[in-house]
Amino acid sequence: MNGPAPNVVVVEDEKQIRRFVRSALETEGCRVFEAETGKQGLVEAGTRKPDLIILDLGLPDLDGVEFIRDLRGWSSVPVLILSARSTENDKIVALDAGADDYLTKPFGVGELLARVRAILRRQGKGDEAGPEVSFGDIQVDLSRRVVMRGGEPVHLTQIEYRLLCLLIANPGKVLTHRHLLREVWGPSFIESNHYLRIYVGRLRQKLEVDPAQPRHFLTETGVGYRFQSLNSN
């Protein structure tokens, strides 16, 4: 990581988890501020100007989703959620409320750092993704609206192209079903999950080597989809 050390606020009530998260982040060169409760976390988020907040969804004093809604009122700092596996719905609600990504407990240091790096990298790059994006054997020229696969043009329908653009604009980020449906099809399609399933399937058919074992358009079961370019990892 170049530039100033990123500030990370860790909001987690379990001391041992805070401890290893801190040590992992510090090896990445982050400055870590710990908060034991949601309220304290909001104070830290307000005073430390963090580049990332790592938030446990099961806080004793404040619902994680309330935390995010409160935070999103005055800050757009990325939020990485830590949650137990049995609560897909909580994850969706948190992601829809404005969280950026999630990690399922238990998780290893490797997974944690991969997610943190991806978020910080996105943060650093901002929105300027450049007119050309490439992953695997696919090149997407956003200015000319052309998709090439191994040098051959690939024909995408308008909706497929819109879906592709939305996904590659958020590399590494989980996009919930609702979010994708709203952005690509419009608000009246929010409950029409099967459209999304069909179109993601078609994108995979056209752009993945093995559509049944995708490497770029990943499924976050019960939650949404994540695009992964793999090129820069």
Next chain:
Amino acid sequence: MNTRWFAPSAGTSASKKGYAWALIFCAIITVAAMPLIGHLDLANIVMLFLLGVLLIGVKFGRGPAVLAAFSSVALFDFFFVPPQLSFTVNDAQYLVTFAVMLAVALITGHLTAGLRQQADAASLKERRTHAMYEMARDLAGALTIEQTAEIVRRFLFDALSLDVALLLPDEEGELRPVAKLQDDFQIDHRLALLAFDQGEPVEDFTLSGYGYGAGYFPLNAPMRVRGVIVFVPNSQNPQAIKEQKTLLATISSLVGIAIERLHYVDVAQATQVQIVSERLRSSILSALSHDLRTPLTALVGLADSLALAKPPLEATALETAEAIHEQALRLSGLVGNLLDMARLHAGSVTLRKEWQLLEEVVGASIQLLGRSLANHRIRVALSRDMPLVEFDAVLVERVLCNLLENAAKYSPPGSEIEIAGEMKEGFAEVSVCDHGPGFPLDKQDAMFEMFVRGAVESATPGVGLGLAICRAIVEAHGGTIAAVNRPEGGACVMFTLPSGTPPTVDEEANV
């Protein structure tokens, strides 16, 4: 509720008294009018007698009024019409007086008695309505079937001299009396069943225990027949059932409604209890899940962070850290399985079904297992034209993960694991097959029971929950799961999901 409102209006003793009073009254008028002879015209004395008949009619009804009419004419003739103290009449025109007097007396008596009867009938009706209302109110307030039975019993005994028994169906549909019956209370179960099945009253004209016919009335309620009420008349009012059939039918349906209400109170309470206990169970489970996962998360993370220690640890220490990491993850998997099983068994799992592609969930499972499948080749063979299938992706992913994990665990490294899927007769069938030793022949069905493992003591870790969870999930979806050994060797688990009718997708205009 002690008077018998429904008993015939005048008893024999009461009418005897009325006739006696009619005679006494006429005598009093005669005695009172005697001194007035000479002062009053005989026509006015006739008026006095007519007044007497009127009063008797008002007070005692038709019979005494008729008696009073005749005795008035006789007394008038005997004591007042000359020659006095004789029934002979000097002036023939008195015969007209007698005739008119008798006619007027009879008509007055008849009319007043009729008025009185109507008044009586009205007040009887009013009291009956009131009594019914009171019973209905008591029934509405009854909290148990026993209370209902007691209210009805008391009301019918007081009002109609009827003995009563409530018969309600038990779990097996057998009609059983609510309260213990008196020894001499005979019930014909065949007739009760007949009334219950047909929903029509059945009367028993053969001799019942009391020597009078019993009536079996169905308890008709809006939803269904709730039971049978048996009315048994006793010696005080043997004809009650015949006379009061409509009333008894009304009472029966009142009781039926009261019992149905109690039934739904029970249902609502049971539902409430179920909701509360389910909520409790699921909150216990999620607390347990949180409490178990938190230390496991710390364990996994802390083991990992040893590798980041500076200065670096020795290689053996790092290996230990790696082993701790692996074991903690395995423990976490077991905890996950146990909690899932508990959740599935507690019935607190609601399926979040959505129309989706099997291909996607297969891909997600392979991705999720990642490293544990690294030693095997995975081949996915889903037919290209698989339609959308409706299922809970998270749970079906769990099924696939368990099956893939098993396949990887029990088949030699480097061998192939095959996932296949196709549509078959309204079901989507998915199979996961390996090239391992296969299932023990005698255990292919038992494998899906909880805590059953292929090999009782083996070096391969596991507690035998994986397949049980798979079965619970697949069955919750309305599918089936089965294990077979392939003829060419290797184990195969197949499960099905009902395919249903997928929603249509509007195709966009091709650009």
